[in-house]
Amino acid sequence: MSSVWTARGMPALLWATFLGFSGFAVLMPVAPLWAVHGGADEGGAGLVNGVLLLVTVLTQFTVPAMLRRFGWGPSLAVGLVLLGAPSLGLIASDSLPSVLALSAVRGVGFGILTVTGSAAVAELSDPRTRGKAVGAYGLAIAGPQVVLLPLGSWVAETVSFPVVFAVGALPLLGVPAALALGRVLDEFPEHETSRVAGGPSTARASVTLLRPMILLLGVTIAGGAVLTFGPQMVREPAVVIPALALMELMAAIFRWWIGGVADRFGAERFLAPFVLLTVLGVGAIAWAVDEQSVPVLLLGALLLGSAYGALQNLTLVISFASVTRRHIGLASSIWNVGFDLGSGIGSVAVGAIAVGYDFPTALLVTAAFALVTLPLALVRLRR
Numbered sequence: 001m002s003s004v005w006t007a008r009g010m011p012a013l014l015w016a017t018f019l020g021f022s023g024f025a026v027l028m029p030v031a032p033l034w035a036v037h038g039g040a041d042e043g044g045a046g047l048v049n050g051v052l053l054l055v056t057v058l059t060q061f062t063v064p065a066m067l068r069r070f071g072w073g074p075s076l077a078v079g080l081v082l083l084g085a086p087s088l089g090l091i092a093s094d095s096l097p098s099v100l101a102l103s104a105v106r107g108v109g110f111g112i113l114t115v116t117g118s119a120a121v122a123e124l125s126d127p128r129t130r131g132k133a134v135g136a137y138g139l140a141i142a143g144p145q146v147v148l149l150p151l152g153s154w155v156a157e158t159v160s161f162p163v164v165f166a167v168g169a170l171p172l173l174g175v176p177a178a179l180a181l182g183r184v185l186d187e188f189p190e191h192e193t194s195r196v197a198g199g200p201s202t203a204r205a206s207v208t209l210l211r212p213m214i215l216l217l218g219v220t221i222a223g224g225a226v227l228t229f230g231p232q233m234v235r236e237p238a239v240v241i242p243a244l245a246l247m248e249l250m251a252a253i254f255r256w257w258i259g260g261v262a263d264r265f266g267a268e269r270f271l272a273p274f275v276l277l278t279v280l281g282v283g284a285i286a287w288a289v290d291e292q293s294v295p296v297l298l299l300g301a302l303l304l305g306s307a308y309g310a311l312q313n314l315t316l317v318i319s320f321a322s323v324t325r326r327h328i329g330l331a332s333s334i335w336n337v338g339f340d341l342g343s344g345i346g347s348v349a350v351g352a353i354a355v356g357y358d359f360p361t362a363l364l365v366t367a368a369f370a371l372v373t374l375p376l377a378l379v380r381l382r383r
Contacts, residue, residue, distance in 0.1 A: 059111025073182015135259025224346025
């Protein structure tokens with residue numbers, strides 16, 4: 001891949017990604033609060049992001065076909081519009097049906113953004129330096145979440161909801177960058193970026209992609225559980241806020257840093273250590289919740305956040321390295337489904353287990369699932 005294409009396309013991709021995820025992150029805690037403001041109970045509020053996530057996953061399966069039919073620029077531009085415009089629509093009504101409908105529209109936009117963005121990274125980057133490119137892309141995703149996830153609800157409750165909804169419309173400003181990115185990608189000469197010879201069928205490529213997807217599930221189930229239920233896991237909810245902020249910060253740092261390291265030494269060799277780090281981090285948080293230990297809680301957040309960020313990068317790099325250029329969109333789709341599905345399972349399953357038992361038990365179950373994925377991290381090394 002010529003560096004000219006990367007230099008022309010990556011800034012547009014990173015800018016569109018940054019604006020898109022800024023709008024997504026700021027509304028994650030605020031949209032449910034807006035529904036409560038309109039009279040919804042906790043169950044109704046919980047549906048808001050549940051609908052968003054469900055529609056996101058369903059949309060992600062359709063994006064590769066959308067890219068082939070309509071092209072990169074129009075597809076990503078439509079995704080940003082569908083993600084950003086409903087935020088302004090929230091100003092009109094706080095009724096639960098209205099909030100749920102707008103969340104569904106945002107889910108379509110978010111599904112398009114996630115698959116298109118990660119596939120574009122693969123197209124723009126040289127396979128030899130893809131880890132670094134994925135790291136930069138990950139930083140554009142994680143940066144807004146570190147700042148806007150904790151600030152969104154505070155601004156909504158202390159300033160006003162419309163201010164947050166205006167920030168939630170930031171994806172609209174990314175449309176010119178999306179169209180510019182599309183022009184670059186549409187000019188690409190035909191090339192082959194795969195290390196895998198022979199052009200496998202779509203079914204065979206899908207099976208190959210299950211391995212990194214399951215490894216990603218192991219850490220996103222754990223991370224999704226902690227991010228969702230963190231404030232409920234301790235007797236003083238304010239105690240957990242620094243832990244969640246630390247986890248998000250470490251995820252951002254490691255998602256960026258591990259890319260260059262993986263380019264130098266190979267992504268495969270780092271899978272197993274970070275799977276074990278996931279288990280240790282969740283185990284420490286479970287113990288801290290049971291004993292109400294703040295230092296151990298912070299340690300667990302540091303360990304889990306590091307694994308959460310690193311495995312996102314590593315599994316995406318491995319997914320792209322496992323397929324031909326023809327299946328890059330498929331690889332992006334399956335990886336993103338794994339990420340969002342893991343986050344959703346982490347929320348639903350841990351909540352259900354905690355109702356029957358308690359949060360430490362629920363967290364230990366997620367740690368056990370992460371440990372079960374360890375053989376998948378080791379099998380390629382043995383080969």
